[in-house]
Amino acid sequence: MREQYPVGTRIRIYAKETNREGGKPFLYTRYDWPYEIVEP
Numbered sequence: 001m002r003e004q005y006p007v008g009t010r011i012r013i014y015a016k017e018t019n020r021e022g023g024k025p026f027l028y029t030r031y032d033w034p035y036e037i038v039e040p
Contacts, residue, residue: 010038
């Protein structure tokens with residue numbers, strides 16, 4: 001994705017909040033989850 005679109009392109013990703021390993025919550029996404037290009 002980083003090499004397909006120029007710097008500054010807005011991309012909406014799908015992520016979920018998790019606290020895996022008992023730490024602080026953080027956002028998690030996978031490389032194969034869908035995404036969409038958002039026009040400004």
